[in-house]
Amino acid sequence: MLNAADANFAESLQKDLPQDTLRPAEPRYLEEPRGTWQGNSDWVALPRNVEEVSRIVRACNAAQVGIIPYGGGTGLVGGQVTGSGPAPLIVSLERMSAIRAVHPLENVLIAEAGATLAEVQSAAQEAARLFPLSLASEGTARIGGNLATNAGGVNVLRYGNARELCLGLEAVLPDGQIWHGLRRLRKDNTGYDLRNLLIGAEGTLGIITAAVLKLSPIPAGRGTAIMAVRDPAAALSLLSLARNQMGETVSAFELIDRTGTDFLAETMPQVRLPFDPMPEWIVLTEIGLPRGLEPSEALEDLFAAAAEAELVTDGLIAQSEAQRAEFWTMRESIPLANRHIGSIASHDISVPLGALAEFIRRGKDAICAEGQFRINCFGHVGDGNLHFNIFPPVGRSKKEFSNVKDGLTRIVHDLAHELGGSVSAEHGIGRLKVEDLSRYGDPAKLSAIRAIKDALDPHGIMNPGAVLHRD
Amino acid sequence: MLNAADANFAESLQKDLPQDTLRPAEPRYLEEPRGTWQGNSDWVALPRNVEEVSRIVRACNAAQVGIIPYGGGTGLVGGQVTGSGPAPLIVSLERMSAIRAVHPLENVLIAEAGATLAEVQSAAQEAARLFPLSLASEGTARIGGNLATNAGGVNVLRYGNARELCLGLEAVLPDGQIWHGLRRLRKDNTGYDLRNLLIGAEGTLGIITAAVLKLSPIPAGRGTAIMAVRDPAAALSLLSLARNQMGETVSAFELIDRTGTDFLAETMPQVRLPFDPMPEWIVLTEIGLPRGLEPSEALEDLFAAAAEAELVTDGLIAQSEAQRAEFWTMRESIPLANRHIGSIASHDISVPLGALAEFIRRGKDAICAEGQFRINCFGHVGDGNLHFNIFPPVGRSKKEFSNVKDGLTRIVHDLAHELGGSVSAEHGIGRLKVEDLSRYGDPAKLSAIRAIKDALDPHGIMNPGAVLHRD
Incomplete structure (x- = not known):
């Protein structure tokens, strides 16, 4: 069981850090875009460098206090807030936003985790290079969060997910150790792939503090x-x-x-x-x-x-x-139009390309059999990734349908799973899909994931309740 | 401490399996291309499907008997043989060599681990697609081994390593559980990246039995x-x-x-x-x-x-x-010519592209300061990956220099490390570079690797002594 990051803990941690590293958490840290969760944290830490991150994590690990690593707060599955359990400390990377280096000849850029995706894109552009990761929230989303969630977006077809765009990481592991892994190498077969383990772990295995990013020719x-x-x-x-x-x-x-x-x-x-x-x-x-x-x-x-x-x-x-x-x-305006209309249930599924047309046909049929819903089915079809979102009939409000929401989602997710697909193509698990992961996940994979989490974070301090249930 | 896969163990395991699954290990399983190691295994298992692999692994785990997963035997760092300690069971995937499916529209192919790289290439070609992984030993190397070692080769610049060419895996984990992860998905953010953890783990975290491979248009x-x-x-x-x-x-x-x-x-x-x-x-x-x-x-x-x-x-x-x-x-003939001449020390380093010219200049200077050696420095320069191999002066034999071999390697590896490089770009750690991994590896990464190994393979049965020292 974790302890809360309360005023006593914050005060004692602050003593070890430069002035103004810890602050009471403003409301903006406790909200998330879909309005499903409201965070319960009282304190936010704003470290300026990786050593400070390390000291914060060490202290939390020693005191068994939970940590929520915080990027731009744009995640859609609640990975950035927790509303229950002992209040975790939010560790926001916003002060670590430097572009540390650009190596145009190498097609490489080194950014701190708090740089926004748009800032990374601009820095690449200034060096006549392309950083191809692109998504609707790129002005706010921070690259550390993009990596922690293995973000997708519109250029995955050609350039891959965030994972494929990263050559190396600097990160703080759950025991506070700093992993100095900012390698600018295309080939490096020395030991297990810790980089890809942290990428997509949604902050549950450590805090990414900087990354070596792969650029492309424009x-x-x-x-x-x-x-x-x-x-x-x-x-x-x-x-x-x-x-x-x-x-x-x-x-x-x-x-x-x-x-x-x-x-x-x-x-x-x-x-x-x-x-x-x-x-x-x-x-x-x-x-x-x-x-x-x-x-x-x-x-x-x-x-x-x-x-x-x-x-x-x-x-x-x-x-x-x-x-x-x-x-x-x-x-790019479609998600906003969707929000204006108000969806009953939104989905982020992927299926093999060969099953995509069948998914759309059967999915629409199955949802229409449940009632006169409107379905907005759009997305990165080249990646087999669809946002299959369900809306109330004309003139009705989504609130009237809150009781059927879970049933509709179950239909969509069951179908994606049946067709060999994923119930979270690019948004991750966060807190929204923890149940889905247990339901649809492969048992051997789940037990391996649990073993890895317990091995690297035995107290369960890193983003507690995200991806996996708390112990 | 592990137990040997002796005749008693083999006999009792054979009882649970179809006839002729276990055999005495022929010499070909005990050799490796560089002639550095001579395996000490007495038995080889030749499973026909993933369920048999699972039964074999379960039995070994229960009896605490080591396993060497065996592909084409072409690895250059001794990952496929062990000459000391209790004799492990060799588990060769050669009977699992089917191309299970080709999906040209999806640019996807599903191969069993025992298919040779050349067979995978041909199957892609027949579907008017390209499987771009290509290396000198492709006629013999098996795709499971290519994945386990995250093989590189000549097309990495454009298409990436084996890792980038794999969408999903079927594998048997060290406790015998089968991970059914043959997903044909470009995007799937559901939990930790077990796929990339097994890829490059050199058989120390499980046995890859089949893979979904990414094809490209020709x-x-x-x-x-x-x-x-x-x-x-x-x-x-x-x-x-x-x-x-x-x-x-x-x-x-x-x-x-x-x-x-x-x-x-x-x-x-x-x-x-x-x-x-x-x-x-x-x-x-x-x-x-x-x-x-x-x-x-x-x-x-x-x-x-x-x-x-x-x-x-x-x-x-x-x-x-x-x-x-x-x-x-x-x-492609250069490695063979090198073998004819006989190298004192061979290396497989990578450095950031921007440091490559400096590496060659300083590396040649440093080795020449040690004696009149000949240096053949060639390789995948677009990936920053060089094979920097050192040969005796004309008319002398490599045997005369066996006492300086380690010192020369140390010079080359120290320099690569100093320049932010890797001492194993594409060949892996195997048994050859276990010491190098401890010497040059990041301490935080090493402790995470050790924790992951212990968590997933508590008895240390999987490829004991490869990548990490035995406990």
Whole structure:
């Protein structure tokens, strides 16, 4: 059983640290975007360097006080708040936000955990390089949190998740030891892969304090298009065609449902829609080509071949940076439109690409059999990752359906699991999906996870209650 | 302390398994390519499916008998043999060699651990896809071993190590539990990354029995060139230029030292060399371009820009598949030529790209200060990975220098470590580099590794003595 980070503990810890390292936790540390949890922490620590993080963790470990590592607070599964149990100390990395180094020749950048994703992207851009991780909350999300949750986003298809973009870590382990692992190496086979164990562990195995990030060359030419597709199966055939023609240069491939654009028209009329009327299904795709290829020609070739194969019925290629921005604004505004409408249940599933069309068909059928719900099914279809979100019928409010919420989620998750999929593709487990992990997780994997957690964090101080139930 | 897999144990285990699952270990299981170790095992188990693997592991765990998971036996650091301590049971995956499924639309292939790398490559090829992992021993090496050691090779620059090419695993954990983790998902954030923990653990945390492998589209056009570069620094500038011009389409970028081609001329005169005389340093590069780009034009552009920048002095672009094969034969024959000459000490280091030229300069200086050694320094320079191998002076034999071997290695490894590098870039730790791991490894990482090993394999049955000292 843990002890609370109370005023006594905070006071004694503060004595060991530079002035103003600990403060009473302001409300912003206790909220999360979906409004499901309200944190119960009284104190936040704001260390300035890894040694201070280490001293804080050592003290917490000695006193058996829980810690919530805190990044930008944008997580969607409650990994950043706990509302029950002894109040943990929040350790926010916001003061450790330096870009420590950029090595353009090596395609490497070293950032502290508290740098926002947008700051990392900018630093790469200034060195004429690309840091391809990109997601809606990039202005607020911090890179440490992106790594702790193995964030995904729109460019995973080409560049991978946060995991694939990290070469090395500096981190504080649960006993307070500092792991100096900021290696700028593409190949390093010396012992177990501690890096990937911390990435995606959602702060339950340590605190990431800095990372070596992999940059990419900026593609010489970029092209963006929206195409109307017959159905999700046609979207997947279009992706296959695109990859046959252009290889790995397809950077993003997003599927958008008519429900999503209807929601935009209803709640955010300032967002411009590309067609009138809007088709049932559209795909937003972006390519980044090497020198010597004209992106609009490549996209025209793709459209022609896809039309020939009767996969697409209409298409628009962005003719300017402004039009490209318009296309992306439409895509990135969908989560906000969803919030305006108010979902009953939101999901972040992935299935094998070959099962994706079946998932959408059967998922819609199963939910429609439960009532007159609206379904907004959109997402990173190139990765098999869909946000399959369920909304009340027109004119009704989500509150009326709170009693069916769990049942609807169960239908969606059971189906994803049946099709070999995941109930958390990119958001993680946090506190929202701890039950799902026990229900759908492989028993051997679960027992290994539990053994690893107990071995590295025997007192269970790191982000207690996230990913795994408390002991 | 472990018990030996003796005749009694083998006999009782055989009773629980289909006929002919256990056999006396033939000599081929007890040898390894460098001839450093001679295995002491008496018995080999040859399971046909994962359930049999599970029963074998359970029995060994119960009897506290060690296990050596065995793939193709091509490892270069002795991970596949142990010559001391109680004789372990060898568990060879050679009967589990099926390609279970190919999903071309998903760019996914599922192979059993005993399939050779070449068989996996062929199965991908038949589906008009590429499995890019490629290394000299691919005809013999098995994919389970490639994954267990996180194998590298010539295409890491573009496609990553074995780790980056694996989406899911089926494995037997040290207590005999089967982890059914053959997920065909690009995104799956449900719990700790057990997959990457087993990959690179060299069989010390479980036995990989099957894997979901990531395929790539076959690039529409392939080009291969050899360019003479001024020095290693020029090679790196050439790489940077190539990536600026062609992005991620640079698949391979190998540096070859004049010593290497001299060794070829001396010991393998049938291997054709591209220039006469051979330059001090050459680079072998291969690109794979999307449709619409002509590889030879792209390589000519690169050569022209590199000549303008005074990075290259000569160049050849392969004009046919036969010439391409010739270029690669030269590169792939170097390890064999090295064996003909007989190295005193071989190394597999990596350093950050920005430190690579300094490593070569200082490494050569330091070794030359020790005596009139010949150094063959070659490798995957695009990954910062060099095989920096030391040979006796002309007319002398490596045996005369066995007393200085360790000292020379220490110089090379100390320098790599000082420059932020790794003493095992792609070969792993095995039994050869256990001491190096303790010497150069980060203490916090080492204690975490030890804790993980003890948690998952409390009796220490899995590949005892590899990666970590026995308890």
